[in-house]
Amino acid sequence: MKPRVSLVTLGVGDLARARRFYETGLGWKVSGASNEHVVFIQLGGGVALGLFGRSALAEDAHLADAGTGFSGITLAQNLESKEAVDRAMDLAVAAGATVLKKPQDVFWGGYSGYFADPEGHVWELAWNPFFPLSDDGGITLS
Known part of the structure; x- marks a missing residue:
């Protein structure tokens, strides 16, 4: 396995709010690959940021959603x-x-x-x- 990260996905409780923060607030460009369920933002160095519903992300990874707090x-x-x-x-x-x-x-x-x-x-x-x-x-x- 090569030592690299291609995509960092953040589980969010409110996708619209998260999108506004990164797109409108910080001025980051949202990719056309985004849809009503996931938002993608191209970062530098060939890495992308994803914003995806927190509970759906936990379910996809077969994990319980531990809620909020420091994730480490x-x-x-x-x-x-x-x-x-x-x-x-x-x-x-x-x-x-x-x-x-x-x-x-x-x-x-x-x-x-x-x-x-x-x-x-x-x-x-x-x-x-x-x-x-x-x-x-x-x-x-x-």
């Missing part, structure tokens, strides 16, 4: 500067996100903060001086 997973977007992190956080909050940790200098030498989208999915926004970004925003680890 965070999503991250690395940015080119501390200022870009601050701007992205401001945009997310204006779109309806909740700040979990204001952007700040962190112990590992970078700058980061966390927000939760309206469905409670946790995103980190970070500037990491040790991870130069490619043109599409991807990182390459040495």
